[in-house]
Amino acid sequence: xxxxxxxxxxxxxxxxxxxxxxxxxxxxxxxxxxxxxxxxxxxxxxxxxxxxxxxxxxxxxxxxxxxxxxxxxxxxxxxxxxxxxxxxxxxxxxxxxxxxxxxxxxxxxxx
Amino acid sequence: xxxxxxxxxxxxxxxxxxxxxxxxxxxxxxxxxxxxxxxxxxxxxxxxxxxxxxxxxxxxxxxxxxxxxxxxxxxxxxxxxxxxxxxxxxxxxxxxxxxxxxxxxxxxxxxxxxxxxxxxxxxxxxxxxxxxxxx
Numbered sequence: 001x002x003x004x005x006x007x008x009x010x011x012x013x014x015x016x017x018x019x020x021x022x023x024x025x026x027x028x029x030x031x032x033x034x035x036x037x038x039x040x041x042x043x044x045x046x047x048x049x050x051x052x053x054x055x056x057x058x059x060x061x062x063x064x065x066x067x068x069x070x071x072x073x074x075x076x077x078x079x080x081x082x083x084x085x086x087x088x089x090x091x092x093x094x095x096x097x098x099x100x101x102x103x104x105x106x107x108x109x110x111x
Numbered sequence: 112x113x114x115x116x117x118x119x120x121x122x123x124x125x126x127x128x129x130x131x132x133x134x135x136x137x138x139x140x141x142x143x144x145x146x147x148x149x150x151x152x153x154x155x156x157x158x159x160x161x162x163x164x165x166x167x168x169x170x171x172x173x174x175x176x177x178x179x180x181x182x183x184x185x186x187x188x189x190x191x192x193x194x195x196x197x198x199x200x201x202x203x204x205x206x207x208x209x210x211x212x213x214x215x216x217x218x219x220x221x222x223x224x225x226x227x228x229x230x231x232x233x234x235x236x237x238x239x240x241x242x243x244x245x246x
Contacts, residue, residue, distance in 0.1 A: 022123040022152055052145060054152045055218035062214050069209060083145050090224040091217050092205035 003031050009111045012040045013103060017049035020057030029060045032075075036064065041073025044106040048079035053087050065097055074098065078106040112175040117168060118159050126151055126173065137177055143246060146225035147175060147185055150242055153218035154187050154196070162191020162238070181246045182227075188239045195231045196240065 001018035012035050020028055035043065043064065064075050078100045080088065088094050100106035112133040116122040127148055134144035155171060163169050172188040200219045204212065223229065226242040233239070 019127075021127060022120065022156060023127070051141075052148065054149050055215075055221055056156075058217055059214055062209075062212060065209055066214070083142065086224075087149075087221060090221055091203075095206070096209045096212060 001028065003028065005031065005035070008107055011042045011044055011107055011110055013044045013046060013107070015046045015049070019052035020050060020060070021052060021054050022056055025056040025060050028057070029063065032060060032064045033067065036067055036071070036073070041068060041071045042110050043068070043073070043075040044100075044103055044110065045075065045077050046079055046103040047077055047084055048081070048103075050084055051081065053084050055091075058087070058091055058093060061093065061097060074110065076100055076106040076110060078103040112173075114173045116155065116159075116171045116173065118163055118171065120156070120159050122159070122171075123152060123156060126155060130175070133175055139177075139183070139246070143183060143244060146244055147183060150185060150222045150226055151175075151187070153222050154240060154242075157196070157218060158187070158189045158191060158238075162189050162194065164192065177246070183244050183246060185226075185242045185244075186239060187242075188237050190237050193233050194238055195233070197229060197231050 001016065001020060001024035004015040006013050014031065032043065061075065068075055076098045079102050080099065100109060112129055114126060114129050116126060130144065130148045130151060151173060155173065158171055169190055174186045176184050178184055196219050203216050203220050226244050228243045230241045
C-alpha cells in the first residue's frame, strides 16, 4: 500500500494505492490520525487505486470518522471500485460515511 | 493450496500472498480471489487472536481447492477451544448512527457476504470451518 497526501482548497486529500489489510491498516491509520491531530478536519480519501479492503481497513475509517465528529470535521471516501464499494455496503458504512463518485466531487461538496 | 500457519499474526501476510498466487495459477477471477482472500484473512485473524489461551505454539491448517463442479472450497482447521463462529458471533448492528456503531465485529459478517456456504464441525478436538463459493 502507498499513500500520497496533498492539500487542495484547504482539504487534505489522501491518494491510497494497493491493499488495506492486516499488514497495512496500521500505517494507514497512523497517517489519518496524525493528520487529524495536526488540526486537519476535512479529509478526502481517493480510493480509485485501492483493490482490496478487509475489516481492519473498515475499522480505520470508522475510527477517523468518530474522531472527526466532535471536531465538526468530516471524512469523505471517493472513487471506490466495485468490490470495495460492496464491502462498504455490506457493512452498511454507506449509511454513516459520505461517499462521492470522484475526488473532485468530494472536494467541491466539502468546500 | 495447503498452508500450515503458526499462531503469529505476521503469518497473515504469507497467507494473503499464497491466496494471490493460487488465484493466478488457477486463472480465478479477481472477484473470487477477493472473496477467498478476505474470508481467510478474517477467519484466520480471529483464530490467531482468540482461539488459544496459552502462550504455546499452535498450528492452523488452511486448504483451498477448486472442485470439478465449478466451486472453490476453503477449509480452516485449528486446535483452539471449541468455537462455532456461525452460532457464537453475534450479527453486527448495521443500523446505528456513527456514534452507536462499535469499532470491530464486522469481519465474520463480511465472510458470510462473500461466500456461498459455510459449515462448522468440531472433530477430533479441532475446529473445522468449511467455506465454499461457486465459480
